[in-house]
Amino acid sequence: MAEVRGGGESGDARPQLDEDLSEVSDFLHAVGRQIKLLREQAGLTQKQFAKEVGYTESLIGAVEQGKRTPQRELLEASERVLDARGLLIATADDIEKAKAKARVRHPEWFRNYASLEAEAVELHDWSAYLAPGLLQTEDYARALFRMRQPVLAEETVEIRVAARMARQEILARWPRAVFSWVVDEGVLHRQLGGPEVHRGQLERFLEIGNTRGMTLQIMPMDRSENASVAGSFKLITPKGRPQTGYIEMQTSGRLITDGEEVRLLNTRYGTLRAQAHSPQDSLSLIEKMLGER
Template sequence: MAKRKDLDPSTSSRALVGEELKHARERNGLSQTALGAILFVSGSYVGQMEAGIRRIRPEFGPQLDDALGTGDFFTRTTKSMAKSKYPDHFAEAVEAEAEATEIREYSPTLIPGLLQTEAYAKAVFRAYNPLASDASIEEDVALRLERAQILDNPTTPVLWVILDEAVLRRPVGGPAVMAENLFHVAKLAQEHRIILQILPFSVGAHPSMEGSLKLMAFEDAPPLSFAEAPGMGRLLDDPAKVNQHAMLFSLLSASALSPQDSLALIESVAEDYAHEEQH
């Protein structure tokens, strides 16, 4: 079960509400598993809410108030907390990402959002939604760059990224955009801010051919896995599923190039794009 360290005045409202949930649950003599049964979620899910990693969904508010005798506290607060700058399917993942101490990600098709440059992100969003206004695209790009600010911390989170070679070879936005973004990723690896591996085409079949992987670990709560598809996504807290995804990531890492060879490859491909742009 999740444990939470003492909160300081700067703690986010989500974490403060999570602390209130923990106090109310313990006051009523309920375990996380017992409260989860009332909400039809796992005990780990309750632990994530108490730790402020997952928001308490609005539909849980009335159930919590009934079960914990808290009047309409959770009904009111969950409604106000439901607003997010991000799409509903992605909001929880972004919030969890910001709290993670370690993120492990395998990307088969594009440079992950945390590593994207402005020009690359703009090309991706325009491809997603060719009919969107320029203002809408600019807003999406700004949010993506805002997410990447978690890398401003020199040590946390630990970010371990495995990129399929296809990510390097698909010229998103054209040669200049690709060169810029690949050099950016290489710089982060050179500065030891990220662990970078490339899964080469020569590997052939591999354990995650069906899609991407994203695993997040936390200091005081169970780990999560994020499953994503176009226009939808889901945080997974089932220990068996999270462990399965962790095993897949380990197998991918074992098949991928070493960090040193990966850096050499990404720099070489970036140089090729830069040369192509010049000529």
């Protein structure tokens, strides 16, 4: 399989190489056809089936067409509703294997950072425009890749989403690294992907903020000062190695290893945390926004 460019936080990447995604694409189409056949044998329309499993009709349609990766929860619900006799549950494991096989190298400009992130014992992130990549829901990440210009093929979008979700495995690793994020309030109001995707992302922020060992703070828009209006950045400490900074712009990223530059980013991040809402007030703000929707 040719290299799939996973992209940085925004989903941007340099011009694509020719990609052979047929193996994963054909597999997703086959799973979709299985679900459609079982649904029709059960005498259910897409709308009826969607209601039974608790998902939208449009998502069911996309899964049946092989355009969306069915998650384990959907397959388990489908197994129950369609009485698939274990077929769809077995498919869930096969999908995970296929996604793992499809995960290939990140673009060259993002690769060095990704390797450091995978072995991080400490990671701090200031995000001014988008939800941080490690906190993005699958639907939010998919929306970012689908809105990219030039337009990406649906198969390519799915592979890139899988690559991003794979990065998030470090959040579940134990012993847990030290994580903190400061996110601009504007990110909470930017409904990328639409209201449903937006709500899911807000719920994800709330989940992370309530997780032991993870700190999420929101930078309010009414602050008269902001220590980093110049853009987003990260500070990452790999195991047994010095702390490194990382900044990203469009189709390029830069690791910052100079001690003085890293020190300045640390100072800037400390100021951002002091300017932002406290972790508890940040969660209260998100809960309030969710209650209004």
